[in-house]
Amino acid sequence: MKNCLNVIISRQWFRMRPLTLCVLAVILFIDIASVVSDDQLDRYSDLHQKYFQMSHLQRQECSNNKCSSEYKKLSKKQPCWGYEKHCRKRNYYSYPICPEDSRGWEHTKEKQIDKFWRSADFGMIREFRDEMMHLCKADEEGDSTLDCNQHMRYCRATNLYMNLKNSRMADSRERFRTDVFKKGEIGGHCQLDGQRLKNSDKQKGELQSWHSELRPFTSLKFKPVIDRHHCDVIVERPTYFMKLDAGINMFHHFCDFVNLYVTQHVNGSFTTDINIVMWDTSSMNYGDFFTLTWKAFSRHPVKRLSDYDNKRVCFKDAIFTLPPRMFYGLYYNMPLIPGCYNSGLMKAFSEHVVHRLNITSKPYDPNRYRITLLSRSTKYRRILNEDKLIGALKTIWNYDVTRVDYTYQMPFEKQLEITHNSDIFIGMHGSGLTHMLFQPHWGVAFELYNCEDEGCYYDLARLRGVKYLTWEKKKYLIQQDEGHHPTLGAHAKFTNYAFNIGEFLRMIEKGVKHVAANRPKISADNSVEDSSIKTEL
Template structure:
């Protein structure tokens, strides 16, 4: 082997090894740059690493950090948020505080309830009202769980003496002052209200039946079967990662579900892979042998009897907080486009390997997707007639999809992320709006009493939306709840006026084609094609 080749091998090995930590962050490019630039430890590491290609000359931050000035924030630089002309600047500020990175400022961890100078002892710090907490070397005793006879959404699992740490400094009054907001999906007050310091506690086999060595996220969860409610979990977990300034994928996740049947996350559970490369655990699984955990404790003890210890634990923002994020969101009118939700979308698509390449417009066609339903209600009864009405629209492709349980969620996301116009009678499926390209439009055939939610999604995503006038839609039945008999539009099926439908779609096609980002995407692809063709001709010569 020649010395030159050996040198090449060594150089290649050096570069790959030295750049591994950046690759391991596994973040889309823009998020990667801002994360490294705004995190002092990562910034210092990058500046000392010649293979780190992140530009550190320009200060970058997300906006919620204490030392971040507005001109350096992602929202200011990206210009993703847009507001009505002549809007009072205070309205824009309010939108930022309610639905963007500014929201995180009010959720920062600032209350040190338990602290220690000795790293072998415990710590517990929380935001106001215990909406988000981080701790080290603490434990929960699940003696009161009684999983076989338990029910879902219990708030009484942890009793006095069942959550402790060894604190050099413990502020009981500070803890009590932040217990005023309770609720299963609102805060961690029910689980931490009995926290106390135990000077005899140690992280060892004598005091712990299970020890989680890796950083661990404990999640109380909304409904697994509903896309919108489950994504309230994921959006708030993503926001918590920003607060905690870590996107490490080698973490454990515990699904704090108190039902004996477990959480049953069959539909959208693949999304956890965006947050951890390890499979989540459930409380009911503590009843199994723990040998597969690669921990030393392998006794088959029921979860009811287990003291579960955490070396590092995060209790993230929950799905249904007061004035929450993505749920109970009191967004002001006049602005749209949340940079926080946009980076969430990019993060999910990237980590699930659907966004490795940027979203691109088709060179010639506008892509239309009509959401059909195999459910009992909200079906378009004359969908073939509607498809026929679109047949003469030039340079469009039209697909009919049914996002039912037989279609894997990854395939659904892949379809959505490559759609320019999304049409249907949505409910929780409006969550797909988060993953449409920036230039996309959504056609909600009938709002079905979800006008507020539709406006909320549109405000978060800055997506253009339209709907038909109610007189252009008819149903052969009176919509009634199948159990209660209460009247509601969503419990019916509908015929849609094909002429007006075509005109609305034509208007949306024009909107998409005129969108600056759609135009820029096409230009970029044409340039790339021209460069490839020129390179090909050059080689042929």
């Protein structure tokens, strides 16, 4: 606001009356804020502001599937994510790269690209939005609503009533009970389509949909929030309910965060002035090694459903987020079409988290390569000759080598900073490789050995758009023993490994060549020149 006033005064508009000047400044400020932010001007990174503008315009200029001529005119040239109405492909945030064959999944290159975009990119958002249906419709002002997409994987409710007086969560050790509500204990004042609600049970499951939780939804005779005497607590702030996967495992927990980000796109809001409520019907502790990440989504502490135990709660605006283990979801349970990589959705998620958590991209020497090896202090999947591999890397003059052990003793913010500034990130098969989500766009993720689980981190690297490497010649790998799974017997993930140094350095050189070809060049004046990722897998 102060800068705005300075500009006005500098243009010799000081002859205006003070009141007129202040009103004009406020109008200008509101106009700017309406384009880039609902609640704070730094809500989006500089990279993303222009893509959100079309989403804002769509909300303002479109209704009942009809858009104004002004919106249609602007949409021809406005950058967009890809899911907005009238968004043109040439204006998409990004588009999949599919240099290899689909192995029979699709018969044309165009269909292969479209399949990846719809199943693993911003095309998912469009499909989720197109699936939305009314389960409980409002008839008049102040009524409630319940709208969900297919299979009730995402739902949004207004003026929602929850009676938790009989929930008994304090005595429960079941995280996802389906008997928390009976008829009349969850619902709203609206016209319920009971048959449609009943028939939305085809993919119900603890971490796959919200059908079991919302099946008792009832059409009530009173208006929640409006008829305040029915509510012990009224929650005005938008509330996101989340069913969480394992909080101590980065691979699984980031399924939660990725799907929360996708939910925000579906919902069309990225304000941090929201409540996040963990839908956990037990009294058990939830271990979370990645609590910092919540700050990328909300400025308020995460709540638990049990915080409302023994109360009647009315929520003005409630969102039931996409669960982490949906059928064909991101990225757990995802059959990813072969031959493609570079999901703009995953790239945008990475940039969003990096921006919100204020992770710094450090300057780099264009003649050197930053290599990070993730060590393991666990019993299994350790690198038996790790010291020798590190020593071999350090003999090469232009390799800057760092060895890390990402445990709870290192702040997660520090972990992200190291990973975000790693050209090549090396690690054994394990959840720590999920850090590849936050490597630079030209980065290389080297899964030193996949322990016979070939698709897991290969697919994650394809989604993120980083180069993936793994050990190629098994004859140059030494397995300590057959492995000792506690119930399954011999198992490749339950032993340790040593690696041939020469072969290891050869693989690293492959990664270095990729980085050299794709990392933005540094010009003579030390500015970074743009460099697009080459189409190689």
